Amino acid sequence: MKRVITFGTFDVFHIGHINILERAAQFGEHLVVGVSSDKLNFSKKNRYPIYNEKDRVRIISSMRVVNEVFIEESLELKLEYIKKYRADVLVMGDDWEGRFDWVKDTCNVIYLPRTPSISTTEIIEVVKTT
Ligand code: C2G
Numbered sequence: 001m002k003r004v005i006t007f008g009t010f011d012v013f014h015i016g017h018i019n020i021l022e023r024a025a026q027f028g029e030h031l032v033v034g035v036s037s038d039k040l041n042f043s044k045k046n047r048y049p050i051y052n053e054k055d056r057v058r059i060i061s062s063m064r065v066v067n068e069v070f071i072e073e074s075l076e077l078k079l080e081y082i083k084k085y086r087a088d089v090l091v092m093g094d095d096w097e098g099r100f101d102w103v104k105d106t107c108n109v110i111y112l113p114r115t116p117s118i119s120t121t122e123i124i125e126v127v128k129t130t
Pocket residue numbers: 007008009010011016017020036044072075091092093094095096113114115116117118119
């Protein structure tokens with residue numbers, strides 16, 4: 001049984017998130033998702049997420065294609081997570097192209113094209129200004 005892992009904040013959950021999770025799931029039979037902690041999101045984006053980590057974990061866990069969910073505390077722990085969850089494939093959107101190639105000795109790494117024209121940052125901007 002092939003195990004797939006993917007990571008993300010998945011804040012203000014939208015169609016781009018659904019697309020990447022559904023496409024990631026197609027690379028195996030078991031999909032594990034690392035959801036960025038609130039603290040990790042702050043360090044990446046300089047702001048806390050709109051939805052807290054507990055709620056984001058619940059949203060991702062409710063998806064049919066997702067089998068297991070955990071909180072990702074640090075980008076540097078990627079290899080430890082891949083080993084812990086025995087992942088054969090790491091799937092990420094292509095905004096991360098090349099960034100996780102350093103785990104290629106341990107598992108396959110696949111970058112998928114992002115869904116165009118939607119992002120959490122844009123949604124927040126639109127809501128702010130309307
Ligand atoms: N995504 C996508 N299309 C979009 C928006 C997002 O395919 N329009 C993908 C991203 O490429 C990523 C996943 O959805 O693979 C989650 O996106 P984010 O929530 O923005 O995740 P990010 O904050 O980039 O965290 O360890 C890696 C990080 O935790 C990724």
